Amino acid sequence: MVELSPEDEQKLITLSPYQQAVLRLLTKVPKGKVTTYSDLAKELAKRNNAYSPKASRAVGTAMRRNVCAPRIPCHRVIKSDGSIGNFRGGALGGVAEKIKLLQEEGIEVENGKVDLNRFRHDFS
DNA sequence: AGGGTGACACAGG
DNA sequence: GCCTGTGCCACCC
Numbered sequence: 001m002v003e004l005s006p007e008d009e010q011k012l013i014t015l016s017p018y019q020q021a022v023l024r025l026l027t028k029v030p031k032g033k034v035t036t037y038s039d040l041a042k043e044l045a046k047r048n049n050a051y052s053p054k055a056s057r058a059v060g061t062a063m064r065r066n067v068c069a070p071r072i073p074c075h076r077v078i079k080s081d082g083s084i085g086n087f088r089g090g091a092l093g094g095v096a097e098k099i100k101l102l103q104e105e106g107i108e109v110e111n112g113k114v115d116l117n118r119f120r121h122d123f124s
Numbered sequence: 125a126g127g128g129t130g131a132c133a134c135a136g137g
Numbered sequence: 138g139c140c141t142g143t144g145c146c147a148c149c150c
Contacts, residue, residue: 018147037132041146051146056132058147063131065148079132086131098131 002027008069015065018044018051022062023069025123029076031105033121034114037063038080043123056080075101076121082113 004012004027012020021044029035038056045053063074075098079085087098099109107119 016148041132054133054144055146057130057145058132060131061129061147061149066131074131077131081133084131088131095131 001030002071002073004069004071008071011069015062018055018058019062019065021048021051022059023066023072026072026074026077028123029073029121031073032107032119034076034078034102034107034116034119035121035123036078036080036116037085039120039123040077046124060086076105078114080116082116084109084112084114 004024012023015023022040025040025043026035036056037059040059041051041055042053044055045051059077063077066072066074068074075087077085084095084098087094095112099112102109102114107114
């Protein structure tokens, strides 16, 4: 869980409501656990019926625009099949960097995949 | 207002 | 299991 500083809040309000919701929810994912784009979309839909549970793609948009207020652990978000997905557009370390960060938190990554049965964070 | 674009998902082949 | 095509959502011109 991450505490947002007043500065972070300032950056957040710059974004659309949906993007804010995604990032705030993301702060609840603890170190050592991961979640998926789809899971975030579902959880958001559960908390606010204005949102669609199928907005996984929109969640990706939120990450892309993530002012990644450094504090928000965007590297803990992977695809629903356990594969890593993308990170900062691909270049500059990209996926490799994402994997590294995950492993440093104790999450096992083999063959470019994470075992969701063991590392998936359960909201609710 | 209209059309293009992804850090996605899912069903097929 | 890998590669494609299609659907989708919120966002951004």
